[in-house]
Amino acid sequence: MSPPTKINASQPVNSFEEICEEIDTLLLSRYPPKTVDEDSSSISSLPSSPSSTPSDSTSSFRDYTSPITPMRVMKFYQEQHEKQTVSSVIEKRKQFSSLNCAKMSVWDALELLNTLVDNSDPDTELSQIEHCLQTSEALRKDGQPRWLILTGLIHDLGKLLYFYGAEGQWDVVGDTFPVGCAFSQSIIFPEFFKNNPDYSNPKYNTLYGIYEPNCGLDNVLMSYGHDEYMYQVVKDYLPVEACYIVRYHSFYAQHRENAYCHLMNDYDHEMMKWVKIFNPFDLYSKADQPPNIHELKSYYIELINEFFPEEICW
Numbered sequence: 152m153s154p155p156t157k158i159n160a161s162q163p164v165n166s167f168e169e170i171c172e173e174i175d176t177l178l179l180s181r182y183p184p185k186t187v188d189e190d191s192s193s194i195s196s197l198p199s200s201p202s203s204t205p206s207d208s209t210s211s212f213r214d215y216t217s218p219i220t221p222m223r224v225m226k227f228y229q230e231q232h233e234k235q236t237v238s239s240v241i242e243k244r245k246q247f248s249s250l251n252c253a254k255m256s257v258w259d260a261l262e263l264l265n266t267l268v269d270n271s272d273p274d275t276e277l278s279q280i281e282h283c284l285q286t287s288e289a290l291r292k293d294g295q296p297r298w299l300i301l302t303g304l305i306h307d308l309g310k311l312l313y314f315y316g317a318e319g320q321w322d323v324v325g326d327t328f329p330v331g332c333a334f335s336q337s338i339i340f341p342e343f344f345k346n347n348p349d350y351s352n353p354k355y356n357t358l359y360g361i362y363e364p365n366c367g368l369d370n371v372l373m374s375y376g377h378d379e380y381m382y383q384v385v386k387d388y389l390p391v392e393a394c395y396i397v398r399y400h401s402f403y404a405q406h407r408e409n410a411y412c413h414l415m416n417d418y419d420h421e422m423m424k425w426v427k428i429f430n431p432f433d434l435y436s437k438a439d440q441p442p443n444i445h446e447l448k449s450y451y452i453e454l455i456n457e458f459f460p461e462e463i464c465w
C-alpha cells in the first residue's frame with residue numbers, strides 16, 4: 152500500500168464517530184423499519200425485491216424512537232444547512248475530484264478508515280468497517296448480486312474525506328440535497344436553511360432555480376459529502392447502478408420523500424429504484440450480529456479484485 156498522503160491527524164476523531172452515530176440514530180427515528188407487509192407493497196415495483204429486508208429482525212433492535220434530538224446533531228445540521236451553497240459545492244468538487252489524496256487498495260481504505268475512526272469511544276457500538284461489512288453481509292444473505300454486495304462494502308468509504316482535507320463534518324456526512332434551487336421542506340430541519348446565503352438569492356430560491364425541469368440529477372449540484380466523493384472514486388470501476396447508489400444513498404429527501412421528482416429524468420427514476428432497495432440494508436443492518444472481519448476478509452478481497460485493480464486513486 153502506498154502511504155496515504157494528506158491525512159490530517161488533528162481532526163477530532165471521537166466527535167466524528169459520534170456525529171456519524173447520532174445521524175444514523177436520527178435517521179432511524181425518522182424512518183423506522185417498516186413491517187414486512189408495508190415493505191412488500193412499497194417494493195413490489197422494484198427491479199429485484201429483497202426477499203427479506205434487514206428490517207425483519209426488528210425485535211433485536213435498540214430503541215431509536217426517542218423524540219429527543221441531541222444538541223450536537225442539531226448543531227451539525229444547522230452548520231451543514233448554512234454552509235452547503237452553490238459556490239461551496241463547486242469549490243469542493245474542484246478540490247476533491249482530482250483524486251490526488253492517496254493511492255491504495257479498497258481493502259486498505261477500509262482498514263484505514265477503521266484505524267482513523269476507531270473504537271476509542273466506548274459508546275460507539277460499531278466501527279466503520281463493521282457497518283460496511285454488516286451492510287454487505289445483509290445483502291449477501293439476501294441473495295443480492297455480487298456488485299450490490301460490493302456496493303454495501305464500499306458505500307461509506309468516502310468518509311475518508313474527513314481526513315483528506317474536509318473543512319469539518321458538514322462537508323462529509325449527513326443527508327444530501329440539491330443546491331441551486333429551493334430547499335425542500337422534506338429535508339431534515341428545513342428551518343436551518345434560513346441562514347444559508349442561497350436561501351434569499353432569487354437565482355437559487357425558486358422551485359427549479361438554475362435547473363431545467365427534469366434535467367436529470369447528473370446535471371444537479373448536490374450538497375457535498377462522502378457520497379459525491381466516493382462516486383468519483385468508483386465511477387470507472389463499478390456498474391452504473393452501483394455508482395448511482397453510492398452517489399445518492401444519503402439523498403433521503405428523494406429516496407424516502409420523493410421531493411425532487413421535478414429535477415429527475417427517466418434514467419434517474421430507473422436508477423433510484425436501486426437506491427431504495429439498498430437503503431434498508433444500510434439503515435437497518437445495525438441490528439444484526441457484529442461481523443467477524445477475519446473470517447470474511449478472504450471472501451471480500453476476492454470480490455474487490457473482481458471489480459477493482461490492486462490500487463485506485465483517492
Ligand SMILES: [Fe+2]
Binds near residue numbers: 400
Ligand atoms: Fe453513507
Ligand SMILES: [Fe+2]
Binds near residue numbers: 282306307433
Ligand atoms: Fe452507511
